[in-house]
Amino acid sequence: MLPTNSTVEEKEKLIRGAQPPWTKPILLRIPGVPGRRLRVLVPNASRLHQLRFLRNGRRRGPLLLCCAFVAVVFTIIILTRKPHSQDWAQPWQPIHTGDPSTLIFGRENLQRIWEWEIASGHYPSRRSIPRQIGLKDPPLNPALPAQGRKAAPSRYRPPPEVVTTSADTDTLGVGPKRVYIDIQSAPPNVAYPPRPVPGSVADMDIVMKYCDFNENKYVRDCLEILRLGGGLDNGMRVRRGSMDDWKYIYVETAENSTDGNDYSTHQPNPIHRPVTTDHGTDPNAGLEKKAEVDWEPQLRLPPTLQHRPSVSLPEPCDPENPRIFHMFWTGPFTDKPYLALMSFLFTQNTGIHLKDWPADARICRPQFWLWINPGPAAAVPNPSAMHDMYEQLKASPWAAPFLHPRFKDVVQFKLWNTTEQLDGIPELKSEWRALSDTLFNSGGHIINVPKKEEKVEDQAAADGNSTTTTTKKDDNDMLNRTGSKSSSEYDRLSVILSDMARFVLCHRFGGVYLDADTIFLRDWEELWGWKGAFAYRWSRLPKYNTAVLRMHKGSALGTFLFRTALKNGLDFHPMSVSRYTADAQTEGLLLRLPDALFDSAWLNTEFYQRDRPPQPYFEEFANFFDTPGRDSAAPQALGFEGFFRGAYSYHFHNFWWKPFDPSRNWPDLGPRFAAGERAAREALRADGQATGADKGSDPLTDKDSVWDDKRDLDWSTVLKRTFESYIRGERPNMYGEWIQW
Structure with missing residues (x-):
């Protein structure tokens, strides 16, 4: 019985609390899983019916019932509608919307390229493989440690006919364990940072987490994490608290990390299988092929490589991962390649701080190969080109110091010959000559180089009569330039040739290519340890800049790029390469690293991140x-x-x-x-x-x-004089090591 002093509002509150709930549960049978039911909440009809008994319910009740019915119907339609864009065969859109497709490889070849690179240890990342590749089973990844997941209990597995097609494919790590290390200078020796641990590796998944411009990460913050994680804040660490999340450098142990798990029965999440009920279905359905070009035949790939931790190698240098820096130069030797070489000696572990390189050293010495194109980019080297090259190097004040015997083991000069280099690429050697007239192709803009005309002398000239006229070659003409003397006299042909040369050199010899306008700022040990291929981002755009390019010798990725470029006019401009990888869903195999690692000023020069710029701050x-x-x-x-x-x-x-x-x-x-x-x-x-x-x-x-x-x-000026003072013996290098002559 209600108290006599209760108000009308209190009475309504008590009545409202005594009403049944708005929803009630029902149990639905789960297909394929006997003995288990799914609990679903549905609207309670009796609760809706009682709305009429509430205060003013005669006016509001029918309206609320109508709204509830519409909401239920709309929800059912949304939940049962088939997601038309989730079919694996749905064509994907290239990032260059509106551009014609560059794709020449069918799905089977794309799968083989991915599988070859992963099996060779060239994909040390937990990023998923795009679902459009259509892999049926998760590839085993020897460059990733196992995560310790065991096979799911059978009653939770979906039936064989149930296929997940809405997600990408994960690789299955079966590689060595990783130990993330804390790199710091030990007191009292904190004047200089320590050298990186031999065989250490940079985890690019962590680098991308903190440095990716797509995720609104600042260059300033990225550089701080790179400094602290690499021990470059020697004696100047002002950050407090645990920084375990910022550790991005690890070493691999010798033992495998599978820990006895049976991965043969492991059901990865997700696993991707194409839904094909008709065996006559086109296996390349959904792929947009380049117009008027046939699909490439089945690829012939070499045997996969074996991923081995550094500690298990018999020698400090891995023959499958040579530590070679390539650089390409045309024209007179100037202070630009000079400073690139000086910064290499100042930062890399070349061993010139030791009297003799120890025979039992566990460090792999990097080498710098400077490729010299002796004349204009379109010229053919003469038979004495090698001899002439060394004579010019000896006579050049900027080049001659690097011919000193002290540097012979780490600095080498190489003669570039376009014909020889292209003939050395198996994917090109039998076909590239058909494109020799359009060899200088940059983003579809072709510079035609006329063939050398035979010299025909007038008979009158032979008789001594001066009736013929000769045209003097203009050394400043674009076809005859050797080097860029100013912004108006730019050696465009050499730039286009270098776009191709970087891929040729990496595919033939392995290693890293660097543009000649590059200065080293730290040891690259952990970059060599990361065995994936990479370039870096074109500032704000999700495209490649190949001013830094790392690829493996004779890799499946290289085969893909050369065959694709051949069918697209031998165009190796970075924007074109971006189209090749985007159209084929192979961007994951050529990681696009943040430009903070190699080009820290670029975003600022394009008016980005000026609210929190890095040090120094360059507006241009x-x-x-x-x-x-x-x-x-x-x-x-x-x-x-x-x-x-x-x-x-x-x-x-x-x-x-x-x-x-x-x-x-x-x-x-x-x-x-x-x-x-x-x-x-x-x-x-x-x-x-x-x-x-x-x-x-x-x-x-x-x-x-x-x-x-x-x-x-x-x-x-300050950087040039710093590097030179190290060679003069007036200061140590950036790691506190003094040069030994």
Whole structure:
């Protein structure tokens, strides 16, 4: 009985609380799983019926019942509608919407390319394989450790006819265990960072997690994690708290990580099988083939490689993963390849800080191969090209220091011959000559190089009559340029040739290709340890920049790229390569790393992330050579350690005509290389480009004055002088090691 002092509102509250719930459960039978039912909540009809008894229910009850009925019907339609876009055979859209397809490989070949790369240990990532590839079973991945998942109980497995087609395919890790390491300088030796652990590996899944521009990650934050995880904040760590999540470098153990799990019965989540009830279904359904080109025949791939941890190798260098840096250069040797080589000696573990390289060393020494194209990009080398190349190198003040015997084991000069190199690519050698007239193809823009005309002399000229006229070759013509002298005299042909050369060199010899406008900023040990192929992102665009390119010798990925490029006009422009991989769903095999690792200023120069820029802050690439006055105290105050600390290299984007050190534009390497310095100073004086430091009678005996130097030194100058002081023996390299002569 209700209390006599209850209000009307209290009475309604009690009545409302006594009503049945809005929903009631029902049990539905699950097909294929006997003995189990699914509990589903449905609207309670009796509760809806009682709405009429509420206050003002006669007016609101029918309206609420109508709304509830519409909501239930709409929900049922949404849940039962077939997702038309989830069929595995649905054609995918390339990222270059509107561009014609470049695809020449059918689904079976694409599957074989993925399977070859994964089995060879070239996919050390947990990222899924695109479902459009249509793999039936999860590939075993020797470059990933097992996650310890056992086979699911049988009653939870779906029946054989049930297929998941809405998700990608995961690889199944069966490789060695990973141990993530904390790299720091140990007190009291904290003046310099420690060298990376031999055989260590950078986990690019973690790097992508903290550095991917697609995920709104800042370059500044990425560089901090790269610094701390790589131990480059030696003695200057101001972060507090656990930083285990920022550890991105690991070493692999010798033992396997499967721990006895039976992966033969493991049902991965998800597993992808194409739904094919009709055996006559086109296996390439959903693939958009390049027009007027047949599908490529079945690929002939070499045997897969064996992924082995560094600790299990009999020798420190893995023959299947040679540590070779490639660089391509055309024209006179200048301060640009000079500084690239100097930064290589200053940062990489070349062993020049040791008197003799130990026979039992467990460190693999990297090599730098500088490929010289001796003349214009369209010219054919003469028979004496090798001899002429070395004579020119000896005579060049910028190149001659690297011919010193101290560097013979780590720096090598190679002669580039286009015909020889293309004939060395099995995928091209029998077909590329048909495209020789359009060899210089950049993004579909073709520069035609006319064939050399036979010289025909007029009979009158032979008789001594001057009735013929001769046309003098213009060395500044685009076809005859050797190097870029200014922004208006750009050697475009050499740039196009280098677009192709980088893929040729990596596919023939393995290793990493770098553009000549690149400066090393740290040891690449853990990048060599990561065995996947990679380039990096084109700033804000989800495309490749191949200024840094890592590929494996004779890989399935290389075969795919060369055959695709051949059928698309031998076009190796980065934007074209982006189309090839996007159309074929092979982007995962050529990882697009964040540009923070190799090109940290790029986003800022395009007006991105200027609210929180990295150090230094460049509004344009020219700031590297001409640092603005407001920032010009930083280069001398911070030095090499304050220049994009954490990045692996810096790409200054051309500026071939800008000297690194305008007031001392010569190789300043001390008495050991005095002849080259004298020649460079005298050449500047003869050309009328001498500054106050060059105007004496003998540039080496006359004492330079500090007043002849620029007051505020630019970043390019500070880096050049830092590297040179190491070669002169006045300071150690970035890891505290002194050069030994």
